[in-house]
Amino acid sequence: MQEKPILKAPDWGTSVIGYLFLGGLMGGSAILAALAQSNHSKAEARLQRNAALSAFLLAGACPAVLISHLGRPERFLNMLRVVKFKSPMSLGAWALVAFSAVSGLNLVTRSRPLGMLAAAIGAFVAGYTGVLLSATAVPLWAKGKYHIPAISLCSAVSGACALQNLLLLRGDNGAARERLERLEIAASSAELLLLLSFERFSTQLGAPMWQGARGRRFQMVTMRLGLLAPIAMHAALLFSYRSRGATPLRALPSLLSLCGGYVLRETLVQAGKESAAQRAPALRQVR
Amino acid sequence: MPGLGTSFGRGGATTFVQDLKNSDCILIEGSNFAECHPVAFRFVMQAKERGAKIIHVDPRFTRTSALADTYVPIRSGTDIVFLGAIINWVLRNERYFKEYVQHYTNASSILTEEFRDTEDLEGLFSGFNESARSGGGGSAQSHEGASQSRGEAAPGGGYDTQSWQFEEEEVPRFDGTGTASVVRRDPSLQHERCVFQVLRRHFARYDAQMVQDVCGTPRALFEEVCEALASNSGRERTAAIAYAVGWTQHTVGVQYIRTAAILQLLLGNVGRPGGGIMALRGHANIQGATDIPTLYDLLPGYLPMPAIQRDEQDLASYLKSNAKPTGWWANLPKYMVSLLKAFYGDAATKENGYCFDYLPQLTGDHSMIPTQVAMKDGEVKGYFVIGQNPAASGLNAELGRAAMERLEWMVNLDSYETDTASFWRREGADPAKIPTECFFIPAATVLEKDGTLTNTNRLLQFHEKAVEPAGASRSDLSFIYQLGLRLKECYKTSTDPKDRPILDMTWAYAHEDERERSRGEPSALAVMQEINGYRVSSGEQVSGFTELQEDGSTACGGWIYSGVCPDKQTHRARNREADDYTSPDWGFSWPANRRMLYNRASADPAGKPWSEAKKYVWWDERGQEWTGYDVPDFPLTKAPDTPAKPGATGMDAHSGSDPFIMQLDGRGAIFVSSTLKDGPLPTHYEPLNSLVPNALYKQQHNPVMCEWKRRDNPYNGVANEDYPYILTTYRLTEHSGIMTKYVPWLAELQPALFAEIDPELAVARNLKNGDWVTIRTAVGEIEARALVSGRIQPLRLAKGRWVHQIGLPYNYAPLGLAHGDSSGDLVPLVMDPNVSIHEAKTLTCNIRAGRRNKRKRSHVDEDVPAAQRSQEGAPTAHGRDFPGPQR
Amino acid sequence: MSTGFFTDTTLCIGCKACEVACKQWNELPSDGFEFTGESYDNTTELSATTWRHVSFSEKVERKPELPYPQTRWLMSSDVCKHCTHAGCLEACPTGAIIRNEFGNVYIQPDVCNGCGYCVPACPFGVVDLMQMVGGKDGDPKYNTNVLRADRMEHTAVQAIGGIAGKCTLCYDRQRSDLEPACSKACPTESIQFGDLDELRERARKRVEQLQGRQVQARLYGVDENWSVGTLGAFFLLTDAPAEYDLPERPVLPSTHQPAAYASAAVAATALFLIGSLIFTRS
């Protein structure tokens, strides 16, 4: 007989996973837009415009996905009747609203301070989703309080790099893409190291994430194909070919990275749900 | 129940549930108190918190066991051995309450020399006649112990009770006119033929070893129970015993209760606070439906139905055979005449014997099981089923359902579709072959009608109509009333004398309220006022049964309830004012609003409380009357030192220290000299379906139980290897009958039939928790989900033999949100000889993994050829004819 | 004044009256009709529509040195703990979950938008989401007639989406000076309702009394120094909390926030710096 669970897992599915993923891309894109603003080459300007625009569009998509998840969508605005500093969800909702406004303005004005502000809020949105997971009783997530927010951010940035890289694939954007690839290598490497550290740190609690069918899928899709492979491919391209030409092959690492980012969120959520159903960790609880 | 009735005088619980909190020890046996009566169980918990020891003796470890101090496992069907051994232990260790036993019981009465005990006759008492054909009117009288008549032949099959009588001696009559015979007594309890010594010998072999060998109860636990009961009885302390259908549903059920009664009399616990025997009834009005009965053998107030076997052809002969010379039952003529006046009004006159001959006569046992068999044999044409679901809860339920196919018509009153109402479309039935015309009349629920219910401790409580009945639903009262009106109309022009009862029957119950009246609803109050009784001349209510007369000047529909509506304005069942103990102003407790029966026994023979701690009713020297916390169950001004008047009738024949006023001799009956059909003392007999031979006697079963040996009612037999496990049935907290199974809140709590199985048996038979299992007896097979639990323990009997018990709830049937097979499909037809109750608490069975086969047209549907049926059809008691209703 | 429940499990007879009384008063539907085989527990856990739940724990000891098996069957009625520092309340982004004037944690059904974040924020696994149907006055109503489709005709209901559900401590009844439905129904007064200070006092005395009778009794949620604070619904237990499906030491989820925010902040800063380095270098 199955053991009796102590905790309740949230009924979060594709829409929440999608939101976590898109929110990350949105935050990461805002960061990239701000970074690109510091440089004035043509390609960077294109990157800045693309990133700011995608951030703004994603800021529209995120609430839509979120609302679709709500049990009573017509009451999304209830999120905005209070501000609760202890509720990551409340802060996140407000941050989304603020981000929409700031990134919209930024799109029009292209002012550097607004860009920086958008990047800051974007970074918050990209990171708070990790806090949101960690600040629960779900053993795996609570255990990941040192790792998950940072992983979220790294993944947000690497994902955004991949996304923008794809958008810059056509045209003469070699320099900007190279910078994106460098940043992606950094972010993905950090993410990979953080994940490996989390695996060790989470001990048995991490089983739902690293073991079984889900674990194998995660290790393959996110860690090998989504992180390790793009790092290697980007590195190889950076150091060997030195060619800035656009070939379909160039899209591969970016696509892999985005897939890996999505599967990361999916695995985090689903493994969290499984860990909530486990009796022993729930009885002990994560300090 | 005659177990209580024969022992103490009345067939009701001797005490009230609130009083359990004053107990120092509560023995719960034959009852799953916490599960079946959770709210009353709070008083047990209160007693426990006060320091009382709570003991639960049961085949299964239940929610009651979990809360008890001590759980004692027992093989189902062996309680007489267990209780008999306690009696033996109490006697042997001199732990009985001497003064109480001497003065308040018939322990000192001396039996005649003809009496022979089961010890002498291998399990039979003297007077057993193998070929004796019983001549009784079924179990008439047996519900009320008052009907101990000296020297009268027992109505039961098999025993002539002549040799069970007491020896009498001649003493001067109280008025000096010659002599009168009275029972001979030896107050020292030493005479070898006195009841006390007979009892000692009767139970001498019932000891701790026997308990271990027969009941499977560890010796240490048994001794712990003995010590707990004995040390919590006496002047300063009292112990109570609570039982329910775990004791009644046996072929020796009445004797189970008798054993408890004897034990409580020996320990001096009857009629005293914190003592007594708490009979826990199942349904809301099961006590009420026995008091004002819908039982074939009883008229309201425990007046027997006239029976041809007793030659009660006219009122005089009826009164002669039923009124008692001594004790309260000398008043029976008043009650019977008043009842006839209530039934037939002005038509009932002194000249026509108050229409006594309007009453039908019994010609045999017309109880549920014989009727079911008669129905199967095509002799019953029309059937009213009101608020009951025999197709689910009946015995040999498939036989019962098949029997319904032979009905011409059936009327069903219920609030939900029942398995009975829709028997014709059950699994395996072919409606196209079933001729029965069926009616379903939607019934109002308790919240939708006025009415009165009598609870387990004889307390009448009124429920007011809160809301209009849903849809076309009507109260049952309305249905009966309207049917009566229509039948009167049907027979309006008849001149046939057989139709006079219908035309003369008083039927004026129009509702006081215009609106209700226009809907055809009768007045429940008017009915209750008739039950209470009134003066015929003025129509005024009588204030109690002491005002009833034999001369036709009073009418009373149920004498024991008299006083509930003492005037037109008052309905005491409506009273809702409580206090912290007896609460005389909450409801009305029959008789005469007494909460605890026989409470005269709470004082010593001199009328003083046995102890300050256990004070209840006592003689007030100054006021020269009985007083206390309750209505004294004794003539109010009869002083404790009043001597008995030899030769006097009625209450004068009792002394001022005879507390059991309904009894002939005013005393608690350790030895019951007649009335009971299976013996004056309880004796262990194995259940009909048993794994083992009787370890105590050669006689295996109750020698006078009623069996039906027919093809559609096969028995498992004794020690049949095809049925190697014991099966016991019970009910769950979460369910009642059909009523609960449609309520989603309850259905989710216990959604399906399950079988409780011990882990060893589960391993042996490869049964997994939660899986389907099929359970089989000779009668039928059903499927259930397995609930494997260590709470169910295998028991070790004599010679190291281990037996497994399986538990099966009795709540389920195919219809309802919570549903399953019906456990009734496993229970064969067999009856206790005294009260015609079946044996569902202990059976034998077999079990296997997996689901049962789809129900085919079963064996009961194959027509037994008529000739063979008449041969087989007659119910028999060990091969002897038993008076079935059809001959 | 704060009100709450003291559930004395030594008095519980496992009758489940609390479960039903709660459902009746709060008009909650059944959770389905499945046989679980878990002792006498077929509702298995607190849910959005089961706000009182009776757990059953069987233990049978069979040892050679014992003359007969020692069986014990623990029953206890679980409920929302109404924590002093409530995870669900902190997590709720809409302010639907409030602390009311009785000190109880209450979900305002008309405010809740069903985001579900309170669900993982409860360290006891109490809160959950349920489907609602529209009431006449637009007020959300639970569907009381959830009947099994294969046996009964389904009542036509219009689902209006999910909402978080848990014990309200019968806020409406308390407002009208009535005791909560469960404690009122409880036949053996295993569930006691009242002022928390008084209840705690009573509970401590009860523990002493039981210990005097050699019963290993302890309170759960009174004197521990937990991050969730003292419990507004606390328990008297005679075995390890795990036997009653309670965590040994519940942790308030928001205590994980500082570390998590720090983790995010460090990562954000680091990434931004690296990014700046990459993007400014030509």
Added chain:
Amino acid sequence: MRIGALPNVTSQRTDNLRARTRGAKAVPSICCYCAVGCATLAHVDDGGKLLNVEGDPESPISGGHLCPKGAALFGLTVNTARWTTVKYRAPYAERWEERPLEWAMDRIAGLVKETRERTFVKERDGKRVNHTLGIASLGGATFGIEENYLLGKLMRSLGVVSIENQARI
């Protein structure tokens, strides 16, 4: 909808929250399940609609407490599964049909009379019996004293002797 910065912002509904039984009529009743006889109060609104059923705290027996069955009394009365129409199943028919109550009552009275006429026995072995074994009645423990009394009186006046109830079981 109220908006505020503080976490404890109550809605109008919350502010107006009261027990729905406030001011409703409390009708005294008794639980219909077991024989303990717990007293209940049925709350009914002005329109005669049942709002709630709970224990009567005054009862010396139940003190306002109820078991799960008693606590579910509301669900016994208010339940979509209830059958609230008169139903009739003709001989050999495959289904129930709805019929008016009056029709059913007349039909039942007619059947009773017909069966009684056919099966009534006046004498047996030279003794008056005045009974019919062709009709039987079952039930009594689940309904009131008044109903038992009237049923017993009617059946006995008809000569029916097989009158039984759950007390036997």
